[in-house]
Amino acid sequence: MLTRRVIPCLDVRDGRVVKGVRFQGLRDAGDPVEQAARYEAQGADELVILDVSATDEGRATAIRTVEAVRAVLGIPLTVGGGVREVEDARRLLEAGADKVSTNTAAVRRPALLAELAERFGRQCVVLALDAAARLEGGGWEVVVRAGKERTGQDAIAWAVEATTLGAGEILLTSWDRDGTGLGYDLPLTSAIAQAVTVPVIASGGAASAAHLAAALHAGADAVLAATIFHDGHTTVGAVKDALAALGLELRR
């Protein structure tokens, strides 16, 4: 039976892991290679590196970070940030990513997803979908540019369209919950998981193993978290033990 996945996320800028609430107030949180190796040893099922650099120089550094992480990492690696063209994805894959995620660029130009899937296969293409509850009228809308812009586009319809075009997985982040520690947006997670047939990774808001369990029970195939693992409050292994005790199927 396919197990549920626990996926730590490293936000990386200029070769260092950074952390902050909603990408504001970033502070240094360590060496990505050291953290990647530690997470794998703790039992992480996969690793996501999100390059939050804003400059070309930063992007070039991110390639070297991916190469250095790949050398030590024996589990799947997804890398996102700045993927606008097939060529951007090719560079990351050549450096050692197994999957690439794309966010704003795919919203602006959905054909990118089809181009990526045709070249690398859809199992390689992750749609990073940032969603926020509509200010009026219910439902969720797609937000882009790291939350700066609400598009008005329906998040569920976009998830379905993206998987039709070529996305083989959805990394779903609740913009309302990200960085709050209030837990994942469960109605959003459930709605997207029911609307698509590809795997869905829940993200945004986790502060405890109970939050992760709730997202998995709501239909997520995997859960992504950053903050709870970074400060050494808990380990991936301890979280997986807690999830297994709740009856969830995990690799241990």
Added chain:
Amino acid sequence: MRVHVVSTGAANLASVLAGLRRAGAEPGLVVGADDVLQAERLVLPGVGAFGAAATSLQAAGLWSALQERLNAGRPTLGICLGLQLWAEGSEESPGVAGLGVLPGLAKRLPTGVRVPQLGWNWVEPGRNCQLLQPGYASYANSYALREAPEGWAAAWTTHGEPFIAAVERGAQLACQFHPELSGPWGQALLTRWLGAR
């Protein structure tokens, strides 16, 4: 140990090279058909579409050399699409012939489960397996073989329905999962294959 890796032009090559290095090998890339025929050990990785990969191997002039090598029982490792290419064909690309070393077709994973299958699933080796051991392996696939090929020892995994996780015969091993992404379990399998005769 020197290992030659076929570049199929698609992704994931860096992960395969890194995984082989961690298992103690010195990987290098195949340049032409002579490498395919003469390499002490050969790896055929692969992600992407069946038809595109077959076309790319043919265009590179490697196709008949791969068939010759596999039919001669020379030490070879196929990974993911690399396994499917050993078969007769795939539902993914109707009408495109595979290498034909394994009987049968790669078929789409069933409806009712998440496809692509992304993540870790249990591998249960059949009785005759020498290299394959039970454990969790990392998958990224939408297609798989469904029937055990005659003359090969097979391991099984279930995603909706049982499918072929891997097959082995002597020093020939083909895995639907990614040993290079399957943690210490996968690295141990790579090490056993590197030592297999």
